[in-house]
Amino acid sequence: MINAISRGLLWVLVLLVTSNVLAAEKQITVREFSLTQGALREQLVANIRFEYTLDDKLRDSLLNGVTLVNEIRFDLITHSEWWWDSKVRLDSIVTELKYHALSHNYQLLDRHSRESWNFSSLAAALAFMGTVNGHHLPSIPIEAFGNDSAIYVSAVLGPKGEGAFSITTLFSEKTELVSQGVMWPLTR
Template identity: 50%
Template sequence: MKMIIKSFFKSRSAWLLLGLMWAALLFPVTAAVAEERITVHDFVLYDGDSREQLVASVRFDYHLTKYLRDSLRNGITLRSETRFDLMWHSDWWWNKTQTLDRVVSELKYHALTGQYQLVNKTTNANWNFSNLATALQQLGRLDKYKLPALPESAFTGDAAIYIESRLEPRASESLGVSAKLAALFSNEKHELISQGVMWPLTP
């Protein structure tokens, strides 16, 4: 009996030690993943000139992986796409989704000038920054952006506007990068995706 009890405590201690080792390995990984992502901090829709015209203000925080930071410094373009979709919820079937708008931006680093160049491909606005942190702040800011007019169907059923942002590396063939290598740099495993946020349009 004494041997059984002693063996039980040894076994229990071993499992406890193993659990602590797994926790020590798991938590740093979890913390790292939490730091390397896109988070939504603000998302507000305002009424525009009419009921169908809405104005969006959004703020994302971009936390880049080391791979993305290094790629940017080595001439790879980071492409951001913020998606606005109309979504109708259904309890019986798949949710219906319709594209409303896309806002695409590109961030590049110019080694000769030491500047980060940000271009909003949708509005044609562009900026230059001396440091990455400020460039990412501007990349994640969308102020008073006028969305396309909503269709009449947006005010029927259980409708909402769904927003999501993605960031991925894009190698440019104009820099002498082959199409095959460009596709490698654009691999989905390196992209960052924000959590999706919905803004109800109907009560």
């Protein structure tokens, strides 16, 4: 009887440990986050570090020629007691990650500036992609300060697709990673 209970507890422990390991396989984690005041009160400067952990499916698709698109989003959210919160996109940083099989390099392309960087390892490319230093956000309306508003920052990483209405999206799994967001309240 005691052996059966101890075996049962051992199985529960093994299931808990493996489920935590499997749950941690693919994710985007916020490691550092700060907003500082820029030259004007209405302008904020963002410093963020996201950590990316890819699952085997995303890693294999990258190695097989699929381009991954990363978007770091900056939203202005104003809370409402009567209706839904309002959300306005302030800015976004969009990058593409590709693997070149001939050179064995990972190429990161900034869609806005068209600047590109090459990395010899996936870990280095993901670390660079997730680091945002000194990013100036557009001016925030002065009425947002002290009006129960906040800056909400999140990241999304997924394969570059043909769009939301392609026939392949109906029959394929959703393989994108979405981070938990970070909210920074705007005070007076």
